[in-house]
Amino acid sequence: MAHEEDPLEHERASWKPSPGLAVAVPDPVQNAALPPHRERETDTDPAAMTRAVRTVYTLFYLSVAASIWAVAAYMIFPIENGEITSIRHNNLFIGLGIALALLAIGIGAIHWSKAIMSDKEFIEPRHATRGRDSTREASYKAFAEANEESGFGRRVMIRNSLFAALVASIIPGITLFRGLAPHDSAADPHAGDPVYLLNHTMWKKGSRLAHDPSGVPIKASDVTLGSAFHVIPEDLAKLDHGQGYLEEKAKAIVLLMRLPVDELHPAPGREDWGFDGIVAYSKVCTHVGCPVALYEQQTHHLLCPCHQSQFDVSHNARVIFGPAARPLPQLPIEVDSEGYIVAKSDFHEPVGPSFWERH
């Protein structure tokens, strides 16, 4: 290394008195020299050395055997169609072979280095991380000359216009990323309007409430006191996965419950949103959107399993615990002429997590 010419450079660069709060200990404890080398068993006893050598090559040959075993296991334990036991055996026996092959190499190599290789400690000097003064001057000179020859610092108009051009050249690339989400189109006039989409679900006047996921519509007479149903709009079950099934479902899922009428305390204006104690609430948590799937029948509380927000169904699904801030939106329902439960309209507010333009 070039540093060798100036062995004290490190001292000068890194041990100069600090301008900070460090206090130089005037009389530090004097350091010792390296302790004398301790002989290992393999250094003093030739038999121990022979043993160590034998251990290492035995491990390496064991590794070869284990590798061969892993390949054999690949053939001996095929995955029989659908058999979970065969999958388990395949996983286990190939895995154990590979694990043993690798561990034997690792343990052998480390035993080699610890018991057989010389364990003499060496001392190597450190050097200051900064370049030597002459190197730094030379690099400064390189910049200075380049600057002089190019006029980079002098010809301000060239330099600044270059900066402007470079910055501007990035913008088209960023613009292209608008394409990550769709634009409005004739076929789908709201595809590029997230606020519109978040404000509307599949529910509309007359949509039947149906079982999730079968799509079988629910009659009011099926909803006994204390029961709870996972509900989707009847039309949803007819959608295919390629036609926005999951996107619609993510907004439209509803929980339908029947409570004793005297335990319901509907908010003003919502007295006729239920039917004989049957009420329907959005199943999407108003916190970050997990399905609020756990219904406690006795207390009429709904619990979100993700972050433990709790909602009280008997009081318009108001928040009684947890990080959620808003009650679950209620779906107004009525019963049609055939006795099926249908929606009176879409939700009156966006379902799911809050968003900036929500209000």
Next chain:
Amino acid sequence: MSTATTTSRFQEESKEKPLGGRFVGWASNYIDERTSLSGFVKELGRKIFPDHWSFMLGEIALWSFVVVLLSGTFLTFFFQASMTPTHYAGAFLPMRGVEMSAALDSTLRLSFDIRGGLLVRQIHHWAALVFVAGIGVHMLRIFFTGAFRKPRELNWVIGFILFILAMAEGFTGYSLPDDLLSGNGLRIIDGMIKGLPLIGTWTSFLMFGGEFPGDQIVGRLYTLHILLLPAILVGLLVLHLMLMVINKHTQFAGPARTNSNVVGYPMMPVYMSKMGGFFFIVFGIIVLIASLFTINPIWNYGPYDPSPVSAGTQPDWYIGFADGALRLVPPHLEFVLLDRTWSFNIILPVVVLGLFIVLVMIYPFIEAWITGDKREHHIAQRPRHAATRTAIGVAGVVFYAVLWAAASSDLIATHFQLTMEGVIHTLQAMLILGPIIGYFVAKRIAIALQKKDREIVLHGYESGRIVRLPGGEFMEVHRPVDHFDRFKLVDYETYEPLVVRPNTRGRIGFWQNVRAGMSRWFFEDRLTPVTQAELDAAVAHQHHALEEMRTVEDAEIQGAHTRAGHPEAPLRPEGEDTRTGEIPVRPTSVLAEEDHEKGKRD
């Protein structure tokens, strides 16, 4: 020039028998003449690295990352990053006929139809968990030993970015199979992003390519997971290791170890064998875990559907702290202002976690500003020698641990039969109080340990041997600390709080006051390092006490002999020999003299 010398040397040697035989000699020459690789080998081949078990923690991270790369490459040959709906028809009977995305279908197929496929998938997942854990403990080691100080501040920042990238890799990775659990994870991310002011709605909309969940996200995460993030990660990892070589590794204090040297073993052959061997051990243990323990059984969860969710859902461990933060946020933190929705139940945890993360990243610069120390530091400190830093670190660890525990609040409640509300409220209180208590307890323990070290250096170990002096007094014999071990106990660094002084305009600046306050906070409680004079005095005192005891003892024994009528009897037993370990229990014999010359270690 150097090439020419090497060539001639090789040519000379080739007449005899070159190292490794004629072919290796020829190949080395061939490569060197085209790459001048010999200079590289000369620089690094016998480079000295210090040895300590804690230096292995970073290696765990490095090698598990290699395992992640190897296993992940295998998986890419089978995985289809597509959300196209399909009906599963693979080997796993319970899922047959279920409609799912191609991503989950191909994940199930590579698990159940490809021999060893499940094994590689589990290796990949376990290795990823070990990778993030390895980075975490490695960072803790760096933090608590002050190994982030100049000249390594930048490498701390690089390492920190690697940690964030590793978590991002983990999150993008476990979202790929498009199963129920990962879909719920994405739903939470979507809800969090939507809650961010101004940019939230559109960020989510662009990310998912329309409404959640859309049919784009798996493909996009896949590009991030196997291309963009790994490229950055590998680049920064190389930089991280290069800087480690340039700065040379830190070492702990000890005999012959100073700030201007490295004491240890050479790269070739010792570390080549040890590190290479350790790669195989890390790999082997991960494979062993993967063959014995199931991870992420997506076949039990089924495809993503926005409606069902299982109780006790949890992310992979390293995302837990973020999920916990969402749970611990106080209620009713959302309001409407200026016709816009401000979801502070989202913003607050995001800001708090962001602050926490940024504080961790810039901590080296904060400490450097407080100490004003511009020197290079190559001796890794023991945590006790930097009591305030250690206490800050413990406070941070407690803060993280409480958030992490909160991600399991529901499981804690069910397993210990507590109320959900009680667990949350307790954790909320602990999030504030825990770090404060942890800070003070750690600081006191660190200072107490410093005092203990000082006591040991000056007065030796408590040997546990109680001796009755001739006068009837009992004393415990202290054995001096080994000459070579002493240097592990003394600290050479000390700082004093900043004293504020008015500047030339007679003013005390605001920032100077802040800095003075911070430095008082850091260095008010401190022990001054042991000096050589103190040490010499302590040793002299021990010798003096020994001499005095010997005189008293001899006089007593002489008196006893005289009274017994045998004044000529010897004062000491015959054949007393400390080397046999047979030491009669007498103060002068158990108070072993310190032996600088012998340098015997026990």
